[in-house]
Amino acid sequence: MKAWQIxxxxxxxxxxxxxxxxxxxxPAAGPGEVLVRVIAAGxxxxxxxxLRGLYGSDLPEDRVPLSxxxxxxxxxGAGVSNLVPGDRVIAPHFLTWTGETDYAFAVFAQDVxxxxxxxxxxxxxxxxxxxxxxxxxxxxxxxxxxxxVGATVWHAMVAxxxxxxxxxxxxxxxxxxxxxxxxxxxxxxxxxxxxxxxDAKLERAxxxxxxxxxxxxxxxxxxxxxxxxxxxxxxxxVVDTLGFAMLGETARATAVxxxxxxxxxxxxxxxxxxxxxxxxxxxKNLTIKGIASxxxxxxxxALAVVASAGLRMEIARKFAFEEAPAAFRHLDSGQHMGKVLxxxxx
Numbered sequence: 001m002k003a004w005q006i007x008x009x010x011x012x013x014x015x016x017x018x019x020x021x022x023x024x025x026x027p028a029a030g031p032g033e034v035l036v037r038v039i040a041a042g043x044x045x046x047x048x049x050x051l052r053g054l055y056g057s058d059l060p061e062d063r064v065p066l067s068x069x070x071x072x073x074x075x076x077g078a079g080v081s082n083l084v085p086g087d088r089v090i091a092p093h094f095l096t097w098t099g100e101t102d103y104a105f106a107v108f109a110q111d112v113x114x115x116x117x118x119x120x121x122x123x124x125x126x127x128x129x130x131x132x133x134x135x136x137x138x139x140x141x142x143x144x145x146x147x148x149v150g151a152t153v154w155h156a157m158v159a160x161x162x163x164x165x166x167x168x169x170x171x172x173x174x175x176x177x178x179x180x181x182x183x184x185x186x187x188x189x190x191x192x193x194x195x196x197x198x199d200a201k202l203e204r205a206x207x208x209x210x211x212x213x214x215x216x217x218x219x220x221x222x223x224x225x226x227x228x229x230x231x232x233x234x235x236x237x238v239v240d241t242l243g244f245a246m247l248g249e250t251a252r253a254t255a256v257x258x259x260x261x262x263x264x265x266x267x268x269x270x271x272x273x274x275x276x277x278x279x280x281x282x283x284k285n286l287t288i289k290g291i292a293s294x295x296x297x298x299x300x301x302a303l304a305v306v307a308s309a310g311l312r313m314e315i316a317r318k319f320a321f322e323e324a325p326a327a328f329r330h331l332d333s334g335q336h337m338g339k340v341l342x343x344x345x346x
Contacts, residue, residue, distance in 0.1 A: 001023070005062045009052065019328065037074050042340070047331075056111070065113050067111070072086060080128040088134040089132060092147055099297055145176065146303070146306065148176075149177050149339075158298075169185040170250075171241070175241065179338055182209065195213070214226050238254055247276040256284045321342060
């Protein structure tokens with residue numbers, strides 16, 4: 001089969017020069033496993049970090065990247081009874097984190113696209129216990145880009161944040177996490193505010209249902225701008241993709257007793273220290289939680305809402321399998337809105 005490999009990490013300065021297309025033997029399903037023919041794979045920012053040597057250590061050059069994808073079961077191994085050939089499936093990228101309370105550092109040892117081979121191949125072997133069947137109501141493009149953002153956003157916004165009908169949810173930027181938070185929040189009956197540096201992207205976000213929008217480039221005091229629109233009401237739940245470099249502004253946009261789920265650091269680096277004052281955090285009685293993606297059960301719950309609400313992931317662009325390096329470059333450009341996909345087969 002054909003598979004893309006990460007190659008030498010950091011190659012070419014941006015890591016993308018290391019990517020190479022290879023031929024390798026067709027895999028087979030062992031006991032407790034399923035063999036999946038890949039239909040499509042989705043890109044996330046962490047996939048760029050893998051190529052640049054910023055995520056995961058001591059990875060082999062033949063590691064297959066990408067943590068998101070959808071495929072069809074071709075073969076089941078001995079002892080597998082929950083799946084049959086023909087089932088369309090996805091899987092959480094932390095393969096051993098199944099229940100909501102099962103998180104431990106050990107989950108990083110089986111991280112799809114990092115410490116385990118990922119979806120950018122014609123076929124992939126997965127543990128059957130981790131695999132989730134995709135409801136017929138969900139199209140391939142949505143399924144291919146759902147695992148990482150679905151588990152992450154459900155953990156941040158629902159399992160931790162408790163977002164429900166009547167909540168005010170704030171999501172930042174117009175990447176995959178932010179847009180899925182917008183869609184899921186609206187499906188749950190929440191009011192959703194979103195920020196971006198682009199008026200054009202904010203206009204599209206409003207078309208997707210955003211109730212409040214703020215251009216943080218036009219208004220660097222974007223928390224004040226949001227409070228002006230909401231009549232002084234802060235966010236009950238924040239899906240924080242900006243990180244600690246902007247935590248002070250995020251805290252100012254958050255309501256008393258609000259919950260901030262921090263999932264990324266687009267405004268700086270994960271090594272940044274918090275810009276918020278402890279006094280404001282204490283005075284507002286805020287709760288801040290780090291979100292390391294989510295469990296299989298969280299993804300399953302998100303999958304059910306996506307199916308029942310008829311949600312469709314915003315897709316920025318699709319590339320052919322042979323164009324995988326161009327897909328990474330498009331993601332790296334930052335010009336996209338929504339998910340970038342690679343179509344593998346079918």
